[in-house]
Structures are given as structure tokens and as C-alpha cells.
Amino acid sequence: MEKEKKPEFVVTDRRKFNVDGEPRPDAxxxxxxxxxxxxxxxxxxxxxxxxxxxxxxxxxVSKAESDRVEAKGPQQTPGxxxxxxxxxNGEKERTxxxxxxxxxxxxxxxxxxxxxxxxxAMEGGAERRVDVVGLRQMIDLISVLESKTKxxxxxxxxxxxxxxxxxxxxxxMEIVNLIDRQAxxxxxxxxxxxxx
Numbered sequence: 337m338e339k340e341k342k343p344e345f346v347v348t349d350r351r352k353f354n355v356d357g358e359p360r361p362d363a364x365x366x367x368x369x370x371x372x373x374x375x376x377x378x379x380x381x382x383x384x385x386x387x388x389x390x391x392x393x394x395x396x397v398s399k400a401e402s403d404r405v406e407a408k409g410p411q412q413t414p415g416x417x418x419x420x421x422x423x424x425n426g427e428k429e430r431t432x433x434x435x436x437x438x439x440x441x442x443x444x445x446x447x448x449x450x451x452x453x454x455x456x457a458m459e460g461g462a463e464r465r466v467d468v469v470g471l472r473q474m475i476d477l478i479s480v481l482e483s484k485t486k487x488x489x490x491x492x493x494x495x496x497x498x499x500x501x502x503x504x505x506x507x508x509m510e511i512v513n514l515i516d517r518q519a520x521x522x523x524x525x526x527x528x529x530x531x532x
Contacts, residue, residue, distance in 0.1 A: 440485070440493050447478050448500055455507055466511055475504050 352363040449458075451474035456464030482497055489497065 440489065441496065444478070444481075444497060444500060447474060447481070448504070450474055451478070451504055452507075455511060466515075468508075468511060468515070471504075471508055471511070475501070475508060478504065 350363075352360060354360050451471055452458055454467040454470035454474060456466040459465060478497075478501055482501060485497075
């Protein structure tokens with residue numbers, strides 16, 4: 337009988353709030369700059385919240401945690417809207433799972449595939465479903481991307497983006513012209529398919 341393998345990683349729930357937005361009682365406590373290390377001048381500076389909590393006993397910090405905090409230096413408390421560290425490392429994840437680095441071209445490819453789905457190019461069969469409004473919105477979105485990245489792309493990326501937008505706009509015009517022709521053929525009084 338084989339020995340059970342220990343899990344290679346452990347998932348820890350570090351959310352501070354529950355679904356209703358209430359603080360979780362079992363949420364992990366964070367070490368702030370006030371509790372981790374004294375100020376550089378030797379005098380302690382405390383925030384009003386830290387001063388109010390000064391009467392309470394500080395939680396015991398392990399030697400390993402203390403060494404980790406000292407090695408990182410004083411921490412700054414993130415302000416409202418600040419992005420906290422998630423623990424996700426894209427380079428490490430790609431290496432572990434054999435993926436490739438995401439580039440601008442991959443983003444553009446994803447947007448073009450969505451646009452072509454709206455154009456009906458991804459469907460098989462005799463009848464294609466076209467979403468003209470969705471296609472127009474995707475073209476507009478890629479146009480916004482072009483204007484926002486102007487001057488920040490390589491020559492090759494800029495050329496691909498320009499050609500892609502041209503092709504999508506031509507596809508859009510072909511679809512709109514086809515819809516107009518079909519509407520005119522099926523109109524009452526038109527010669528051909530409208531008469532019996």
C-alpha cells in the first residue's frame with residue numbers, strides 16, 4: 337500500500353469580510369508598521385486607532401514572524417483603494433504549468449475572436465447568426481485600445497492592430513450591405529423573391 341502524499345500546497349482563506357460585508361471573526365490579523373517596528377527617530381508615532389488600542393495587550397508574535405517583518409523593513413498601511421498583495425506570481429505560475437507569457441497580441445486575439453463570433457464566423461451550418469450591434473461594439477472597443485496604446489506598441493504590434501481593425505471594419509461593412517440587400521429583395525413590390 338502506498339503512503340499518502342502530503343499536499344503540495346495549502347489553501348488559506350484570508351478574506352477579512354463575509355458575503356454580507358461584515359468583518360469575519362476568524363479573519364487573520366495583519367501586522368502594521370506601528371506594531372512591527374518603532375519609528376526611525378526613536379520616538380514612537382502612533383495613529384489615533386493605535387493610541388486607542390495601546391491599553392490592550394499586543395498579540396504574541398513568533399520569532400520567525402518577527403524576523404520576516406524586520407527583513408522586509410517598516411510596512412506602510414495601505415490606504416483606501418490600495419491594491420494589496422495577492423500572492424499570485426504570474427512568472428512562477430507559467431513556469432510551474434508550462435504556459436507562455438501573455439503579450440498584447442494575445443489580448444488582441446481574444447478580442448478579435450469575440451468580434452468574429454458576433455460576425456457569425458465561428459458557427460458551422462448553412463445559417464449563420466450575426467449580432468451586428470455586438471460586432472460594432474467590439475470594433476469600437478478595439479479602436480479604443482488602439483488610441484490608448486498609441487506610441488506604446490512595437491512596430492509589429494501596431495501593424496497587426498491596424499490591419500486587424502481594417503479587416504474587422506470591412507467585415508462589418510460587408511455584413512451591413514448584405515443585410516440591406518436582403519431587406520430590399522424581400523420588400524413588398526420588389527421584383528424576385530417578394531412576388532408569387
